[in-house]
Amino acid sequence: MSEITDFANAKVGTEAPVLSHILGRTDLVMYAGASGDFNPMHTDEVAATSVGQPSVFGHGMFSMGLLGTALNSWVGIENIKSFGVRFTKQTWPGENLSTLIKVTSIEEIDSKTLVTMDCSLTNQEGQVKVQGTATAFR
Amino acid sequence: MTDFSSFVGRATTNSVVAVERGPVANFAKALKAEEPYFYNINEAVKRGLKGIPALPTFPFVMEHWGHFSEIQPENKITDNPVIEVLGPLMAKGGLILHGEQSFDFERPVVSGDLLEGKGQVVECYQKESNGHVMTFVVTETIWVDAKTKEKVVTSRSNVIHRQ
Numbered sequence: 197m198s199e200i201t202d203f204a205n206a207k208v209g210t211e212a213p214v215l216s217h218i219l220g221r222t223d224l225v226m227y228a229g230a231s232g233d234f235n236p237m238h239t240d241e242v243a244a245t246s247v248g249q250p251s252v253f254g255h256g257m258f259s260m261g262l263l264g265t266a267l268n269s270w271v272g273i274e275n276i277k278s279f280g281v282r283f284t285k286q287t288w289p290g291e292n293l294s295t296l297i298k299v300t301s302i303e304e305i306d307s308k309t310l311v312t313m314d315c316s317l318t319n320q321e322g323q324v325k326v327q328g329t330a331t332a333f334r
Numbered sequence: 335m336t337d338f339s340s341f342v343g344r345a346t347t348n349s350v351v352a353v354e355r356g357p358v359a360n361f362a363k364a365l366k367a368e369e370p371y372f373y374n375i376n377e378a379v380k381r382g383l384k385g386i387p388a389l390p391t392f393p394f395v396m397e398h399w400g401h402f403s404e405i406q407p408e409n410k411i412t413d414n415p416v417i418e419v420l421g422p423l424m425a426k427g428g429l430i431l432h433g434e435q436s437f438d439f440e441r442p443v444v445s446g447d448l449l450e451g452k453g454q455v456v457e458c459y460q461k462e463s464n465g466h467v468m469t470f471v472v473t474e475t476i477w478v479d480a481k482t483k484e485k486v487v488t489s490r491s492n493v494i495h496r497q
Contacts, residue, residue, distance in 0.1 A: 217366055230357070230364035232398030256432045257394055261365040264390045268367065273387040273442045280436025280490070328436070 203271050203334055206311065212297035215266035219254055219291050227258045254287035259326045263317045266295035271332035277310065281328030292320040297330070308333050338458040338469070344415040346453035346473050348407055350480055351400035355445035358388045365389055378444070385445035390437055393477060393489045396449070405448070415455050416471050416493065423469055423495045433470070434492035440485045448480040456490075469495040 201210050217223075224238045233255055236243035244252045260281050267279060287293060294317070301312040311334055316327040355375075362372035367389060371377040378386050388396070420430060443449070453475035460469045474490045 215366070223364075226364040230361045231395040233395070257391060257435070258365070260435060261361075261389060261391045265362075265365045265367045268389060269369065272381075273369075273371070273389075274381065274383065276390050276439055276442070278436065278438045279390045280434065282434045283432055 206299050208299050208302060210299045212266060212270035214294050216292060216294040217262060219287055219289050219293055221252060221289050224252060224254055227255055231257060251289055256283040259287055259317050262293060263295050263315055263326060267297060267330050275332040275334060277331040277333055279330045281326040283326050285323055285325050287325050293317055335460045338419060341415050341419055341455045341458040344455045345411050346416060346455060347451060347475060348411050349397055349401055349451045350405045351396050351449045352402060352405060353396060353400055353443055353445050353447040355386045357399035358386050358445050361392050362389055383444055388443040392443055393437055393487050419458060419471050420495050428495055428497045431494045431496060433494045436490045438488045443486060449477045449486060450480045451475045451477045467497040
């Protein structure tokens with residue numbers, strides 16, 4: 197475990213505090229309502245199982261969003277410059293999703309400091325759900 | 335393989351979106367954000383923000399909430415090149431996947447913003463992967479402040495059809 201370090205003092209290799217969340221079906225209903233994505237694969241168990249899915253599964257943008265929440269908590273909303281991910285696996289109710297955000301470079305650009313981070317969301321077995329990069333000024 | 339290069343540069347949207355406090359705060363709640371500045375305007379103002387800030391992925395959903403008909407431009411784009419590419423493919427089966435998503439910010443989106451978005455297809459191509467024909471449609475939408483025309487955020491999506 198790395199020690200908790202605030203963003204202002206982060207160095208290459210420093211990790212942000214982890215956000216963990218056990219995915220529940222209510223989370224998916226809430227996200228459907230908040231996003232307007234009412235694809236029944238995310239909220240309607242009958243529809244999802246009728247096409248061979250084991251259950252409803254999470255919105256990819258819920259995974260990215262949860263990672264965004266952890267990113268925001270660490271760097272502050274006004275400092276986020278970019279945030280991008282690739283979606284690799286579906287998420288399932290009952291999975292314990294955890295964020296990993298780690299500083300990979302720190303550079304001076306136009307008298308500002310730009311911090312680049314690798315970021316990912318994984319389940320309890322380390323399976324990567326989304327993976328990408330974020331940059332933030334400090 | 336089909337040549338989709340003629341779709342590159344085609345406009346996907348020209349929307350105006352009003353960013354309101356309720357949807358922004360509700361989105362933060364749905365994504366488990368606990369910072370008080372998502373829920374209390376005084377806390378947001380203390381940070382120097384002009385309104386309740388939106389989490390970084392909100393631009394992906396803001397048209398659902400703030401796309402009111404009376405604020406849309408007169409020359410509203412009605413055709414959809416993404417559907418033109420993917421529709422005929424879907425009619426023959428296969429899966430639509432959201433492959434990648436990214437956002438590039440000049441400043442946070444905040445409640446009270448009136449944003450103008452112009453989108454276009456920036457890449458459109460097919461390739462074969464593990465015996466599947468994959469069709470990639472990459473779109474980019476640039477959101478600017480409707481009054482000052484200053485850039486706020488660029489949203490980029492890669493949608494894939496897998497045969």
